[in-house]
Amino acid sequence: MPSGDGGAVLPLVALACVREDLDGVAHAAVRQVYVSALEEVAGCxxxxxxxxxxxxxxxxxxFDGVVLGGHESNVAPERYGAPPAPGPRAPERDALALNLLPSAITAGIPFLGICRGLQELNVAYGGTLRDIGGLPIGAAHREDLSLPRDGQYLPAHDVAVTPGGPLHEIVGQDTVRVNSLHGQAVDRLGSGLVLEAASxxxxxxxxxxxxxxxxxxxVQWHPEWYAASDPVSKPLFNAFGAAAAAHARRRG
Incomplete structure (x- = not known):
């Protein structure tokens, strides 16, 4: 197993990627911001x-951790018992997430879900999703396309953090400002899941x-952007990194 600075064990994290065709060639793709946040902030x-x-x-x-990040595709409605509907899909990502999540969490492997990753976690535990893209409430959860990409991911609205929960322990605040950009959201919460924050x-x-x-x-928002400096994102990746490092130490 590779070691980090000072001989410390370097945790190895599985990060979900998606097949994308670029110039007619298949690529295994994920945004670099996820890799950078995990390597540079979480220390994995x-x-x-x-x-x-x-x-x-x-x-x-x-593996010492599993991360399911965001993607332009949505979880297929058939995965949570809803009628088929049009929309961007990534069936191989659905298969990976829904097969991986319960076994990884049961095995005690630290898990961090981001955007689509939260939706996948909810479906994996028997919950359902709803489409908010065309609803008035969706305005606070969509990016401003007139801005450059890094501007689209600036914090945009507040969320209330559940007192006493693990997220509250990490961020140390009752209200935090986040940048959630998504077209689907939790409808019915999955069995065994606990609400940690809501807008x-x-x-x-x-x-x-x-x-x-x-x-x-x-989390439904995107902490991978500005992970090294944002007051909400940085402690979240630090906490995940610490959990992954503890898992690495336990397995030797």
């Missing part, structure tokens, strides 16, 4: 994992897994 080594990854259960115990318009903004033996938290 990163391995990209693409779905459906039938081999993953055989090597799951080699004023009723959108679920963070959840945790109640009986998880390790870090198991997902």
């Amino acid at each position: 080594a990163v391995a990209l994992v693409q779905g459906p990854a039938a081999w993953l259960p055989a090597v799951l115990d080699r 004023a318009d009723g959108v679920v903004e963070a959840v945790s897994v109640a009986d998880a033996s390790a870090f198991a938290l997902a």
